[in-house]
Amino acid sequence: MTPVAASWLPLSPGERSVAIEVLLGGPLSRTELARRLDLSAGSLTRLTKPLIESGLLVEVPEAGATAEVRQGRPSQPLDVVAESRSFVGFKITDDMVYGVVTTLRSEIVARYDHPLTSREPAEVVEVLGKMTDALTVGHPRLAGIGIGVGGLVEDRAVVGESPFLNWRDVPLAELVEERTGLPVVVENDVAALVEAETWFGAGRGLDRFVVLTIGAGIGYGLVLGGRRVPYAEEDRGFGRHWIIDPNGPLTPDGERGSAVSLLTIPNIRYQVQAATGHDRTYEEILELAAAGESMPARVIGEAARALGTLVAQIANFVLPQKILLAGEGVGLMGIAGRTVADTIGALRHPLAAPIDLETKVSDFHDWARGAAVLAIQVLVLGAADA
Numbered sequence: 001m002t003p004v005a006a007s008w009l010p011l012s013p014g015e016r017s018v019a020i021e022v023l024l025g026g027p028l029s030r031t032e033l034a035r036r037l038d039l040s041a042g043s044l045t046r047l048t049k050p051l052i053e054s055g056l057l058v059e060v061p062e063a064g065a066t067a068e069v070r071q072g073r074p075s076q077p078l079d080v081v082a083e084s085r086s087f088v089g090f091k092i093t094d095d096m097v098y099g100v101v102t103t104l105r106s107e108i109v110a111r112y113d114h115p116l117t118s119r120e121p122a123e124v125v126e127v128l129g130k131m132t133d134a135l136t137v138g139h140p141r142l143a144g145i146g147i148g149v150g151g152l153v154e155d156r157a158v159v160g161e162s163p164f165l166n167w168r169d170v171p172l173a174e175l176v177e178e179r180t181g182l183p184v185v186v187e188n189d190v191a192a193l194v195e196a197e198t199w200f201g202a203g204r205g206l207d208r209f210v211v212l213t214i215g216a217g218i219g220y221g222l223v224l225g226g227r228r229v230p231y232a233e234e235d236r237g238f239g240r241h242w243i244i245d246p247n248g249p250l251t252p253d254g255e256r257g258s259a260v261s262l263l264t265i266p267n268i269r270y271q272v273q274a275a276t277g278h279d280r281t282y283e284e285i286l287e288l289a290a291a292g293e294s295m296p297a298r299v300i301g302e303a304a305r306a307l308g309t310l311v312a313q314i315a316n317f318v319l320p321q322k323i324l325l326a327g328e329g330v331g332l333m334g335i336a337g338r339t340v341a342d343t344i345g346a347l348r349h350p351l352a353a354p355i356d357l358e359t360k361v362s363d364f365h366d367w368a369r370g371a372a373v374l375a376i377q378v379l380v381l382g383a384a385d386a
Helices: 013-025 030-037 041-053 121-138 173-180 189-202 258-261 265-276 281-291 293-317 332-348 364-380
Strands: 057-060 076-081 086-092 096-102 110-115 141-151 152-154 158-162 167-170 185-186 209-213 216-224 322-326 357-359
Touching: 013 030, 013 041, 013 057, 013 076, 013 152, 030 041, 030 258, 041 057, 086 121, 096 121, 096 185, 096 364, 110 364, 121 141, 121 173, 121 216, 121 293, 141 189, 141 364, 152 185, 158 173, 167 265, 173 185, 185 189, 185 364, 189 216, 189 322, 189 364, 209 293, 209 332, 216 258, 258 265, 258 293, 265 281, 265 293, 293 322, 293 332
Parallel strands: 086 141, 141 185, 209 322, 322 357
Antiparallel strands: 057 076, 086 096, 096 110, 152 158, 158 167, 209 216
């Protein structure tokens, strides 16, 4: 396996700024790049030369320019060489590992999944190692690995606590590095998804942006000034104590009437099973609710009102330019989106600007892509505080 090219690392702060600007906005003319970074032409030339020599940046033809006009021009736009390195992203759930390979611009070029038969750290590390070995066959220029885990992650290396895996203080980055020979970055899965959407997705170029995920749990990420806001309580149970309806359902997870009790897939399934005696999948519950069956329709209606309340409250306090709703539970919007919208409207000032609520139908490969973006940020560009 090929580790990160030494010529790429470490980038100086100036080189890093140039590389990130071109990565996110390229291709860019030198004039535009200098304007964005407030650099003189000479300073920009000094910073871009080693990046071009290392293969990270490349000069590209100007759109519409002829070969004769282009020949010898020093002002050709700059772009990143997206295929020059590949990155692996893994999303670990309680029973599966979802893997992707991406380019430097986070385009997914391969997917590979593997079941987990054990949650013991050594066994999980071996699965990650075997998956990396398999992915290396088709993508030999792997530069690093990003891993997303539901739980509290410390220093982008140690899983301090993961209730889904029943882990505490697992040095996952170190263990996977030893197994694969590649540099590894580990992060909370929601945080990784927020970074990916901020750099390459729905939040690109926005100053204030929120990601809200619904599925096995509820995740929340806030971006201010174009940067994700980290917080010490990350994945310590967002929504478990956010009470939507004090008289709402009591479920195994979350306080009575909390966002978690009302909105997460396990608790929606629990409510339906407790009322009907039938264990239904989430998809079946949505179909039954759409068909008008009373108990599934009631549970989904309550979930929709809870989601509308949550979105309205976030909008009222954070004033985001956009809220992205993602996760495996977003099928709720297809069945009860009108109820969500009506609830939002009832809880917002009549003259308030409409909320830009974008729903992203996503799967676990999107979460794995988020982990790969962390690898791009930290391992290649050195954006450790991204």
